[in-house]
Amino acid sequence: MMRRARVFLWPLLLVVTFCARDLRFVPVPAACRSRRSFSRIAARAEAFTAGDLALGGLFLGFCGAYLPQALGLNGRAWQAGNIRYFTNRGTAAFSEAARTLAEKHPGFQEDVVFTYFDTFQGELPYMGRPARLVQLISREVTDVYDHKRGLEERLREYNCASGPFAETYFSKEEALAASEGEEAVLFFAKAPGESGGRGIRVLRREEVLSADISSDYVLQRGVQDLELIDGRKFVVRFYLLVYDHRIYLHEMGVLIVHGARYDPTSVEDTVQVRHDWYDDASDTRLLLLQSVDEGPRWREAIAAQLRAAAPALAPLLAASSTSRYVVVGGDALLRSNGESKLIELNMYPNLFADRELVDDQVYKPLTEDILSLILFNQLSNRFEEIKHED
Structure with missing residues (x-):
């Protein structure tokens, strides 16, 4: 100093x-x-x-x-024009968005600092004393949704466990009892705190009882009757913004298409789980949700399940305000009957893929729309508000 x-x-x-x-x-x-x-x-x-x-x-x-x-009276906030911000995730996307909006709004004068800072890596540095400091919702509220066992507990608490999300069980006995007589069913044993396909084992029903898995794992019933892309399984990564007591689903999303051809009875990692699109030697590939003909239909199928699950997101809504928000990256599968099944939610997504197509056409418009709403109160038509339907 x-x-x-x-x-x-x-x-x-x-x-x-x-x-x-x-x-x-x-x-x-x-x-x-x-x-x-x-x-x-x-x-x-x-x-x-x-x-x-x-x-x-x-x-x-x-x-x-x-x-x-x-x-150092203004703290460590960065500045683009009159927009002050600070991030430890998605920095390239938010910086580009801030520069773009600073050019569009040269007369912006509000005393506000926007942050996208995950406190898992430490406390937010001093940002000065702005009239409005915009921060992510506290991990005390969000961690339960980032934890696979915690998410299922929250879904059950709000009577949302059956329908929107793939059925999830807390024990081998519970999983076997729920699938009695269904010998072809598969289960995905998932470590509660992992994401991106890490820590997952695919099990046939007859393997569940003898499987050596930790007691804190959850067993998620496999969604096997899937829509496919080129004969391969794919996962839809979608993005939610929870802000000022509202939930918004963004138009942009990513399709993660597996490398191996799909077999609904296979327990092979390459068929069911592997998301190694970042490996140049992998056959896994990324597509844009908005670039495929079925994109609008798939997005609406996801929105329908989010509306059904909205009651379980009530604690997030209650913790949100004009100064508190959260970005959620969710994963979903599309069934052959056109219905979607939500798989998991990830708080504080990285918003960086190191793939020009995704960074430019998903993360940049997403972050620009987030900043436009939070800083300028301008709601993009790429956002769809999600409301529970009784």
């Missing part, structure tokens, strides 16, 4: 020195105090006053614009 002050305070010293050099009074002898002398003195005084005001204005401008940065 002191080092930063020493580096940046030298312009202040220059301003003070420059001002002080003209503050000299030369006594006027009594004999010279004629009317003409007083006129000359008055003229000089007027000139001095004008210069003094100019320097004073410069000094005040310095104090208002430069000193807060020199002393």
Whole structure:
């Protein structure tokens, strides 16, 4: 802090020195105090006053614009035009969105700092004292939704467990009892805190009882009657914004298409689970939800299940405000009958794929629409509000 002050305070010293050099009074002898002398003195005084005001204005401008940065009074927030923001995820997308919106709104003057900062990596740094500090909803509220066992508990609490999400069980006995007589059913044993396909084992029903899995795992019933892309299973990654007591589903999404051809009875990782699209040697590929002909129908099928599950999101809505929000990345499958099944929710998605197609056509418009709503109260037509239908 002191080092930063020493580096940046030298312009202040220059301003003070420059001002002080003209503050000299030369006594006027009594004999010279004629009317003409007083006129000359008055003229000089007027000139001095004008210069003094100019320097004073410069000094005040310095104090208002430069000193807060020199002393860290504005915190660590970044700035694009008049938009202040700070992130530790999705930084490229949010930075591009902030620059775009700063150009669109050059006169923006609200004293607000927007942050997309996951506190799992530590506390949010000091952001100064803005009138409005926009933050993610606390992990005390969101962690339960990020945890597969916790999510199922919340769904059961609000009577939403049957229907919107794939059926999920807390024990082997519960899973077997619910599937009695269905020998072809598969189960996905999932570690409660993992995502992206990590920690998943695919089990046939007859393997469940003898499987060596931790007691905190959940067993999710496989959705086997699937719509396919080129004969392959795919997962839809969709994005929700929970803000100011409302839920919005965004138009943009990603299709993760598996590399191996689909077999509904297969327990192979490449067929059912593997999402290694980031590996150049993998056959897994990414498509844009909005780029395929079936995209609007699939999105509406997902929206229908979200409306059914909306009561279970009540704690998120209650914790949201104009200063608290959360972005949710959800996964869904499409059944052959046109219905969707939600698989899981992921709080604080990365919003970065290192794939130009996805970064430019999904994450950039998504983050721009998030900032437009939160900072400018402008709701994009790419957002659809999700409301529970009784």
